[in-house]
Amino acid sequence: xxxxxxxxxxxxELSPDLLCIAGYDGRFKRINPAVSKVLGFSKDxxxxxxxxxxxxxxxxxxxxxVRTELTKKKPLYNFENRxxxxxxxxxxxxxxxxxxxxxxxxxxxxxxxTHKKKEEHDRNLFLTNLxxxxxxxxxxxYQTAHDLxxxxxxxxxxxxxxxxxxxxxxEAAEFIHLLKRASENIQETLDKYVNDLNTKDGLKIVTExxxxxxxxxxxxxxxxxxxxxxxxxxNCDFKAFETVIFNKEYLESIFLNLISxxxxxxxxxxxxxxxxxxxxxHNAPQLIIEDNGLGFDMQKVKDKIFGLYQKFHNxxxxxxxxxxxxxxxxxxxxxxxxxxxxVNEGAKFTITFSV
Numbered sequence: 001x002x003x004x005x006x007x008x009x010x011x012x013e014l015s016p017d018l019l020c021i022a023g024y025d026g027r028f029k030r031i032n033p034a035v036s037k038v039l040g041f042s043k044d045x046x047x048x049x050x051x052x053x054x055x056x057x058x059x060x061x062x063x064x065x066v067r068t069e070l071t072k073k074k075p076l077y078n079f080e081n082r083x084x085x086x087x088x089x090x091x092x093x094x095x096x097x098x099x100x101x102x103x104x105x106x107x108x109x110x111x112x113x114t115h116k117k118k119e120e121h122d123r124n125l126f127l128t129n130l131x132x133x134x135x136x137x138x139x140x141x142y143q144t145a146h147d148l149x150x151x152x153x154x155x156x157x158x159x160x161x162x163x164x165x166x167x168x169x170x171e172a173a174e175f176i177h178l179l180k181r182a183s184e185n186i187q188e189t190l191d192k193y194v195n196d197l198n199t200k201d202g203l204k205i206v207t208e209x210x211x212x213x214x215x216x217x218x219x220x221x222x223x224x225x226x227x228x229x230x231x232x233x234x235n236c237d238f239k240a241f242e243t244v245i246f247n248k249e250y251l252e253s254i255f256l257n258l259i260s261x262x263x264x265x266x267x268x269x270x271x272x273x274x275x276x277x278x279x280x281x282h283n284a285p286q287l288i289i290e291d292n293g294l295g296f297d298m299q300k301v302k303d304k305i306f307g308l309y310q311k312f313h314n315x316x317x318x319x320x321x322x323x324x325x326x327x328x329x330x331x332x333x334x335x336x337x338x339x340x341x342x343v344n345e346g347a348k349f350t351i352t353f354s355v
């Protein structure tokens with residue numbers, strides 16, 4: 001038979017994968033340079049030792065088992081185990097092996113999957129931590145909602161004793177009515193939160209067709225005193241579209257957080273002016289909320305603007321939660337939100353709803 005013109009030996013010597021021939025006795029008979037490169041041992045050190053000498057102690061038993069299966073003429077595919085390098089580092093290898101029973105040999109190819117395993121470990125750690133945080137947040141929400149129900153119920157009981165017809169002062173009667181309505185809104189919200197947490201483990205977000213003006217009115221009613229005290233002027237224009245398919249609690253939370261932020265971060269000595277309008281961009285419905293307040297430096301905050309506990313002004317009531325909630329409300333339902341701002345010239349938030 002004529003000699004092949006192709007130098008097949010180069011496949012063995014130049015392959016970046018680990019190639020080896022081992023005997024049924026568990027010792028390397030031949031290895032390519034990649035094996036020494038990955039494990040850090042010299043060729044002589046690897047050939048003079050037993051395969052188990054280089055395997056992580058916790059993986060030796062299972063490796064011995066699969067090696068025994070190979071001697072029973074059972075090929076091995078994608079078997080993963082850990083090796084310890086000469087410097088003490090752990091590397092993960094994925095093996096494909098075939099037995100040569102006639103010569104009592106095993107031909108094996110391995111890929112270094114250490115990087116993949118690290119990514120898997122980091123991802124699993126992240127998911128574990130995320131699950132723990134979600135559980136803690138759920139418990140905190142339940143406890144907060146539950147604990148607030150009693151004082152709110154007491155407040156409602158106190159309001160039930162008032163007979164507004166006997167209140168002669170018109171301004172006082174209006175003030176009591178305002179407090180009663182705000183308390184009712186709080187009670188309804190708390191009852192809904194507790195009910196949802198008691199009946200749902202998953203995150204099932206209910207959407208419906210909502211009237212933007214009505215949802216905004218509900219929010220403004222709940223913060224009427226804040227708006228009046230700040231002398232805030234709120235301009236609305238919902239001509240582009242008046243309704244949207246969204247979650248009611250989410251939408252009202254968006255209005256509440258963005259409007260209260262506009263008032264909280266108003267420029268000193270300048271009454272806040274808040275503009276809320278709808279528009280269509282390439283048939284995509286957008287809700288725009290902008291103000292004339294302190295604004296922010298976009299170069300400094302652009303990557304952190306919607307992060308949890310991120311604060312951009314030294315305000316005593318700032319908790320760094322409002323924009324985080326707004327962002328999650330929007331994105332959980334497939335939308336996007338973009339922030340714009342200039343220092344001392346105001347902030348603008350553009351929400352694009354999913355269609």
